[in-house]
Amino acid sequence: MSKKAFEIQFNWIFVLVAGAIILLFFTLIVVKQKSVSETSTKATILKGIEAIIIGASVTQDTTKIENIPSANIEIGCGRVSIDGVSKQYQNLILFAPGLLKGDKLAWQTTAFSAPYRATNLLYMTSPNVRYIIIGNNNLVKEINKSLPFDLKVEFYQNYQNIQIKDLNNYKVRFIVFGDMIDFPQELKRMPDFDVTAININPNAQKGAINFYEKKENSWTLKGTSSYIGQSSIVGAVYTDTLETYHCNMQNAFLRLALVTRIQTDRLEKLKNIISSRNNCAEIYSAALPLLKSISSFSSKLAESSKLEISDINSLADASKKLSDINKEAQKYSCTLIY
Amino acid sequence: MSKRTQIQIGETIAVLFVFFILIVIGFMFYARVIKSNIEVEKEELSQLRSVGIAQRVMFMPEVQCSENNLIIDNCIDILKLESAQNIMNENNIYYFDLLEFSDVSIYQIYPTEASWNIYSKKMEDFKNKFVTNVPISLYDPVTRKHGFGVLKIETLSK
Numbered sequence: 164m165s166k167k168a169f170e171i172q173f174n175w176i177f178v179l180v181a182g183a184i185i186l187l188f189f190t191l192i193v194v195k196q197k198s199v200s201e202t203s204t205k206a207t208i209l210k211g212i213e214a215i216i217i218g219a220s221v222t223q224d225t226t227k228i229e230n231i232p233s234a235n236i237e238i239g240c241g242r243v244s245i246d247g248v249s250k251q252y253q254n255l256i257l258f259a260p261g262l263l264k265g266d267k268l269a270w271q272t273t274a275f276s277a278p279y280r281a282t283n284l285l286y287m288t289s290p291n292v293r294y295i296i297i298g299n300n301n302l303v304k305e306i307n308k309s310l311p312f313d314l315k316v317e318f319y320q321n322y323q324n325i326q327i328k329d330l331n332n333y334k335v336r337f338i339v340f341g342d343m344i345d346f347p348q349e350l351k352r353m354p355d356f357d358v359t360a361i362n363i364n365p366n367a368q369k370g371a372i373n374f375y376e377k378k379e380n381s382w383t384l385k386g387t388s389s390y391i392g393q394s395s396i397v398g399a400v401y402t403d404t405l406e407t408y409h410c411n412m413q414n415a416f417l418r419l420a421l422v423t424r425i426q427t428d429r430l431e432k433l434k435n436i437i438s439s440r441n442n443c444a445e446i447y448s449a450a451l452p453l454l455k456s457i458s459s460f461s462s463k464l465a466e467s468s469k470l471e472i473s474d475i476n477s478l479a480d481a482s483k484k485l486s487d488i489n490k491e492a493q494k495y496s497c498t499l500i501y
Numbered sequence: 502m503s504k505r506t507q508i509q510i511g512e513t514i515a516v517l518f519v520f521f522i523l524i525v526i527g528f529m530f531y532a533r534v535i536k537s538n539i540e541v542e543k544e545e546l547s548q549l550r551s552v553g554i555a556q557r558v559m560f561m562p563e564v565q566c567s568e569n570n571l572i573i574d575n576c577i578d579i580l581k582l583e584s585a586q587n588i589m590n591e592n593n594i595y596y597f598d599l600l601e602f603s604d605v606s607i608y609q610i611y612p613t614e615a616s617w618n619i620y621s622k623k624m625e626d627f628k629n630k631f632v633t634n635v636p637i638s639l640y641d642p643v644t645r646k647h648g649f650g651v652l653k654i655e656t657l658s659k
Contacts, residue, residue, distance in 0.1 A: 170506045177510060181517060188524075210546075217553040220599075221560040253598040279570055280562050421588055421595070422562050428584030429642075436643050493569065498642045501567055 204232050205248040212236070212243055212268075212287075213250065216257065219272045219285035226271040226311045228290070236263040238287070240410035254414045258398035259287040261356075261407070264333050267291075269311045273394040277457065277478060278486040279426060279501035281419035284394050284411075286401045290314055293332035294400065297322045298340025300365050302393070306338070309397060333357060338400050340365045343373070343382070351380040359403045363396060369479040371472055372396070374405040388412070389475040391482075409470060417465035423458040430454060430500055443497035450488045450500050456481040544629065551631035551656040554603050558654055559635065561599075563588070564607075564619065566640045576638045577607060577652070582617045589620045597622055604655040609639050611649040627657035 208231055215229070237244045238259040241252045256275075270287045274280045292315065296307050299320040307318045315332065319325055322339075327347035335350060337360035350358050358377035364370045369391045375382040386405040390396050395412060402408040434447035460478040464470055489500045558564070559575065563585045566576035589596050602624045609615040632655050639648040 166503070170503065174506070174510075177513070181513070185517075214549075214553075217557065221556045254595060255598075276570060279567065280572065282562065417595070421592060424588055425563050425581050425584045429578070429580045432580055433642060489569065498645060499567075499569055501570060 201246075202248060205234065205245040208232060208234050208236065208245055209243065209248060209250055215268075215270055215287070216252075216255070216285060219270070219283055221283075223272050223274045223280075223283050227269070228311065228313050229268045229270065231266055231268050233266040236268075237261065238263065238407070240407055241414075254417065256282060256411050256414045256418075257285050257287060258401040258408070258411050260289070260292055260334055260336070260401065260403045262334070263287065263289045265289045265291045267313075269314055271309075271311055273309075273397065275392070275394050275415050275419070277391060277419055277461070277482045278489070279422070281422045282415055284398055284415065286397060288314065288401055289334075291332055292334045292336060293317070293330060294336050294338065295319070295327060296338045296340075297344060298338075298363075298365065300340060302365050302396075303340045305393060306396060306400065309393070310400070329353065334359075334403065336360065336400070336403060337375075339363070343375070346377065346381045348380060350377070353377065355379070356403075361399050363390070363399070368392065368483070369472075369475050372399050372408075374399075374408070389470040389472045391475050391479050412470060413465050416461045420458055420461040420465055423454055423461060426501060427451065427454040427458060433498060437498065442495040443492065446488055446492045446495065446497055447500070450485055450492075453481045453485040453488065454500075457485065547629050547656070547658040548631060550601070550658065551603075551633055551654070554600055554656050555633040555635060555652075555654045557599055558605050558620075558652065559637075561585075566638075573638075573640070575635070576640050576647070577650070578642060579609070579639050579648075580642050582607065582619060586617060586619045593622065596620060602627070602657040604653075604657075606653045607637070607639070607650055608653060609648055609650040612646075613648075624657050624659070627659060629658045631656045631658075 211229065211231060219225075234245050238257060238261060241255045243250050243252075243257070267290050268287060269290055270285065272283045272285050275282050275284050290313050294310065294314060294316045296303060296316060296318045307316065310316050322344050326349065328349050329352065334357045335353065337344070339360060339362045343360075343362045355377045360375040360382060362373040362375065370389065372388050372390055374385045374388065376385050377383075388399070388405055388409055390399060395415075398411060399408050402411065430447055430451055434444060434451070437447070438444050457478060460474050460481065464474050464478065467474070485500065492499050564577045564581050566573040566578045600620050600622070602622050603620065604618070604623060605620040606616060606618045632653065635652040635654070637650050637652045639650045641648065
């Protein structure tokens with residue numbers, strides 16, 4: 164090879180190597196910047212959800228639709244994650260479907276009271292989830308009214324002769340009061356875990372909830388749980404798995420147990436101090452065993468692996484009696500129990 | 502290789518070297534701006550967390566006043582305070598999820614002076630400390646009279 168030809172070749176190789184290094188350098192920067200930007204977006208969404216969670220603990224009966232960057236938010240028991248970036252909470256009460264998709268987030272809060280407020284329940288969903296409510300009583304109407312206006316909610320008083328078509332929603336949730344319906348065949352092509360249902364025995368105060376999931380072209384029962392009060396039914400409406408519903412209810416009962424211990428101590432002090440006013444002392448004496456009963460059943464429910472209907476019934480009964488006694492205290496102008 | 506070619510390659514290397522130096526300087530400047538932005542954001546986040554904790558304390562059913570389950574804003578029931586103090590200490594891990602590293606105290610100013618520390622979880626090597634004072638009404642269910650006090654929330658962060 165002549166000296167000139169070697170020089171030209173060397174020049175080309177040099178340009179090639181230098182160009183490759185420059186290209187590699189900028190490619191690396193772009194890739195790094197992309198991943199930083201993605202992580203930053205996920206962190207922003209998580210921060211937004213965190214703000215909602217804080218806000219939910221201080222406001223009740225609030226409903227809001229938030230615009231968020233488009234993302235897939237996974238919600239589990241005490242965990243919120245967005246494509247690998249996740250935040251753990253020890254006692255989070257957040258009723259939501261397992262996956263929230265889209266650029267909008269609907270959330271609402273209600274107080275969990277039995278009979279006094281123990282905590283706020285936070286519900287979250289995506290307006291892309293389709294809710295189909297079936298039933299014909301006042302409780303159904305109340306539940307339908309309580310859901311945010313922007314959600315895709317269909318309400319049928321009677322299911323007969325109604326065709327449920329596939330409207331390309333990523334999740335469909337049936338809320339059936341009374342007898343369970345047959346599986347709508349038009350939805351058989353959807354993935355099994357995206358079509359779920361709950362079946363509720365209509366009783367406003369307490370009762371059982373059956374959780375169903377699609378299996379090929381029929382329903383399969385995933386398990387049974389219980390509810391106490393309308394706020395926990397709404398929780399079951401939003402949550403698509405029995406496990407998440409159970410975990411959230413356990414956290415709510417744990418908080419109720421803690422608040423009840425404080426209410427019990429308060430009432431004991433009140434009873435000891437106001438012993439001169441006979442009516443009040445009697446009322447407080449009658450209320451104390453009920454508070455202890457609420458404390459023991461809520462602790463039991465917080466720790467048990469299943470929300471037993473018998474425990475829920477006992478808790479609801481004690482709660483109702485305490486509510487009556489509180490009215491009695493008001494009648495005799497005593498300091499109220501709660 | 503001829504001397505001219507060697508000089509040309511040397512020139513190219515020098516240009517590349519200067520180019521990369523300029524890029525590195527640019528990146529150092531960019532990183533510094535980003536770092537200062539992160540610091541500002543971190544401080545904002547700490548302040549937000551502090552306000553969040555203050556709000557949470559104000560709305561905790563453990564201390565809040567209620568009348569027939571109707572919540573009275575900015576009011577704390579003094580008969581609940583002692584047992585709230587004990588229960589929050591016993592269940593420190595549970596309440597840490599809500600109140601994080603903070604110190605929550607209530608000072609009664611009127612009619613008599615008194616104080617309660619209901620929650621305290623401190624970190625030794627904290628960087629920032631935010632103090633939020635909230636004027637509150639202190640309700641005594643025995644006398645059924647309202648006093649006046651301050652809720653002091655100190656939040657610590659690294």
